[in-house]
Amino acid sequence: MTTTWFITGTSSGLGRLLTENLLARGDRVAATLRRPEALDDLRAAHGDRLWTARLDVTDTERVRRVVGEAFAALGTVDVVVNNAGYGVLASVEEASDEQIRRVVDTNLLGSIQVIRAALPHLRAQSRGRILQVSTAGGQTTYPGLGYYHASKWGIEGFCETVAREIAPFGLALTIVEPGATPTGFGASLDVAPPLPAYENTPAAATRQAFLSGRFPVPNSAERLTGAMIDLVDSGATPLRLPLGPDTYADVRTALTGRLAEHEAHRDVAHSVAATATR
Template sequence: MSTSQTPRTWFLTGASRGLGAHWAEAILARGDRLAATARDARVLRPLVGRYGDQVLALELDVTDTAAVNDAVRTAELRFGGIDVLVNNAGHMLRGALEEATDEQIRAQIDVNYLGAVWTTRAVLPGMRERRAGHIMQVSSIGGLVAYPSLGIYQASKWALEGMSQSLAAEVAAYGIHVTLIEPIMFPTDLASASPQTRQDPAYQHAREALYAAAQAGGFVPGDPAATADAVLALADAPNPPLRVLFGTGGVDALRTEFGGRLAGLEEWDHLSRLAQGKADGV
């Protein structure tokens, strides 16, 4: 059962596969209620078979704002309110910028970023009214760094990062927490199930650089099932963090990344001062 006084109600997008499937099972196994969404609700039937009325299976395309609003209203009517929103639905487009089509770029932003915007916006009125809630945004270590051949995917996560950090400041007064979950490396079907760009030989070096960066980072694949315990611990934390890495090795990688950024800005600070000009009266 849930460690809380009463069972929580969760709204989880992308509940049918990958990390989301592990999280859905763990949420329900401890006695919480779950509105689980997937593009094809039929794949959620086993959950309904095991947990009955404890789970609400919803077919949802997160890029459809009307459908998102309807799904949230349905969940609120069924369970009386949403305590935890987990924006997990997404895919990972691999390819250089020039290799991606217009449609692929728009779809990446629509799903990974705008999909999270629509669901977040839909749950906020209820959370504000109750003055409680926790919004978990599934970002990526790629939301904090950028590697070649993942620029469009990472742009969607960087957008999610900026929006969510601002959101956290906007809603803290209402007792609502926002957490960006930053998975590092987990063996799921994210890559194989995602659309890919055509491969242009002109960017073979970029693909090779991506693999080299992954190896140089020293990241070790983590256990997807273990992430469920971390998600439940986040939900139970009275003061959850704005950001948390899922997996090991990320802190060292980010220390190098941010240190390099600061060093570069300091090296070119003379241009910053040139651009400033002279203040009035100086």
Template structure:
């Protein structure tokens, strides 16, 4: 087994926490970024210098650049960067304030983009590396009440997929992870709702509000198993473009792609009819 150094955002909870614990247990080093240090005390005491910690709010771009530079300087080399930090904002598009909109995009989309941008110069200089982007089944499929969350996940998937092509000559591989529901605190503790508008009581958007407010629908996914698959992906060459985790994710993504492909095929003749026809 190769011993690696990992940089994981949001290392204190969810997939980030599971990955951090599993990596430290097997002997790897982890540079974890967190918004508060309290949750990491036990791990720091147990693993000492193998757990490097820094406070970071990923909406703060100058702080991202400073923390990434410090981590590479202190640890010498970082083999894998995991963009894990994020949260869900749910409700109809009209139900969000402008500040909520900007914070969701700033955290899930811009924060992830800036982490990649900050890490790439160091990975090019060291001759390669791996970047793993936590997305969601919501990066391929859309559900009622998820307009802003989907905007961030569809957006980051496009950014990562294009960046894969740009940095491949440098030995840097990128992977998008698309989990379904998992038994972390994402849905019932980290998720946020917009301000309720009664007009949407009759809309499918109200379904998302009901699921979160009732907090009675357990997710299917085992986060420890999912974290183990994500970790193992670092050993795969070339880097897998996408990893779908969870039977719900597989079903949702398959339905979305099948419907999209059928719609595309139905437009083949129309699409071709709009080409310029040069005269002989």
């Protein structure tokens, strides 16, 4: 059966690869990106199974218009993939106000507005699901990526809430958490000018790992997009899907560490209850 997908950020990386693989197997794709001409080759090869539109997810009015046009043109959308993203490599002091706004506007507010625009259409058709592309950095952190983490932790909290709110309508949302993958993300990072004070610090080490190409990228982009497609095909609707041995290990370490710290404060937590005895 043909599945219809709406995907943001399809000019390169996971968005482009996912679009290619879906079209190759006969699905329909509404692909949005800032430069639609980047998909001219796919349009020539796949005809009307590929619908494209110019979209910058930081433009809320255009998000609403493009989402509505996609549903109208295709009749139905089975899967909405929030994939567009932006990263800035900087310590918290080094980033400019413009860089901070862009990462939050793209990864957090842009993703929120795509979901808000799609939900009335999904509810009207009484079926559908959302895949929110996050990262291992939605549950763990690396120095030098603080603003990226702020946006990804924020969208994960938002999506947990959305998943619970839309379940009564027969809709589902899964947060997809890819690990480091050779998609060009590292090369596309916006890098802030370094401050001398941060030399020989963890933030500087992260910067050097990315800029030198030494940051480990253990995952296959082809297998990662395949796992996303397999998830949809299976009908399973987990809240989160960790993808990559690095994601699994890093998130597990973060979660067990937080749980241990949480348990260490059990007594003080209970001590402030109104019924506590001293």
